[in-house]
Amino acid sequence: MNSKQCPNCGSTNIYQESVTIYRCGDCFDKLPTGVMVNSPPTKVFGTSKQNSKADSLKKWKTLITGTAFAWLLLGSFVFTYFQNIKPVQTTLEEEATSISLDPNLDSVEIVPEGEFQYTSAIPDVIGNVYIVGKFTNQSGQSLLMPKFTVSLFNNGNINIKTSFGYAEKNLVNDGESVSFQVLVEEAPSYDHFEIQVTATTIPKETEKPELTLKKLDFKRNQHKEIVLAGKIQNKSNSITNFTRINCLLINKEEKTIDYGTVSLQKEDFLPKEVQNFEMIFSRAKQIPDSYYCETDAIIKENTNP
Structure with missing residues (x-):
């Protein structure tokens, strides 16, 4: 063997690492100092023809190993996915059969x-x-x-x-x-x-709240419009929300001549509470012969009597 050739891989890419140590530039093996008769050449970056074959073989080996590992990983993921999805489908079917009809x-x-x-x-x-x-x-x-x-x-x-x-x-x-x-x-x-x-x-x-209208009276405002003023009382034991009053003004022929709606500004209408309200009728030209008024509200949830 050439004294300037690596005994392990045959590469001639030999360099002196220290005073007494020589090393192969391709496989990095430490060389026996006894076989180095002459000073090694200056360190060269690259490989010999023989080393290129070794690296190529290494690359193919790494590629094959990586591919095999990827397929194993993918197979494991697919198996786990289908194993997990089956119980989920069963659970959904069981839940669907247990829902009671509204x-x-x-x-x-x-x-x-x-x-x-x-x-x-x-x-x-x-x-x-x-x-x-x-x-x-x-x-x-x-x-x-x-x-x-x-x-x-x-x-x-x-x-x-x-x-x-x-x-x-x-x-x-x-x-x-x-x-x-x-x-x-x-x-x-x-x-x-x-x-x-x-x-x-x-x-x-x-169930609806008991709301009562009282002291209803018609008057005219400064614009000569008909105004219905009155009071509303919450006679139920629950708080109400969205409380409103709807009214129709009726003439002597039993026909509606105007209508109106007003909502209480206060959100919570408390039990036994009384509030004032006014409703303006812009179409009516005179005080009506009669009227029809109704109330509506929603009972507030989670309120105790």
Whole structure:
């Protein structure tokens, strides 16, 4: 063997590391000092032809090993994923079969029997018409969100316009009355109108707060507008929210000449509390012959009597 050749890999890339130590620049083996007769050449960065083959073999070995490891890792991940997803699907199926049906799903949409009163058409200055009135539920069931559909007909009894609106109260128990208004935008000239009411039934009557109106009185303000002033009292044992008053002004022909709604500014209306309110009617020109007023509110949750 050449004295300037590495006995381990055959590389001639030999350099002197210290006074007594020589080392191969390719495999970094320490060389026996006894075989180094002549001084090694200056350190050269690179490999011999023989060393290139060794490195190439090393690279292929590393690539094959890495690929095998990657496939093993991927296989392990896929196996774990499918093992975990199976119990999840089983759990979801079991939960789905244990869900109880909501009683409200038994509700149906009906055309409830009832009585209309104070129904009239009130035009505005921009060509719209408001169909307003009062409906008394006589269906024998509690109603959810009564919907009022108004159809306008010409003198040939042809439907020329249809609009709809909802009652001023979302829940109307059997025997209870509720006011409504339906906006007919850009109403054409018509001969008469018809009203149909539909609603969804609910399984039982809904508990409602007991609200009382008292000391109602009409007056005029500085703008000559009709003002209804009065008091409202919460006679129930629960706090109410979203408390409001709806009123229709009625003439001697039993037709509505104006309507209005006012909500209490105070959010929590306490049990036995009394509050003042005022409602302005800008359309009415004179004090009405009679009126119909109703109250509505939501019982605040988690309140003790």
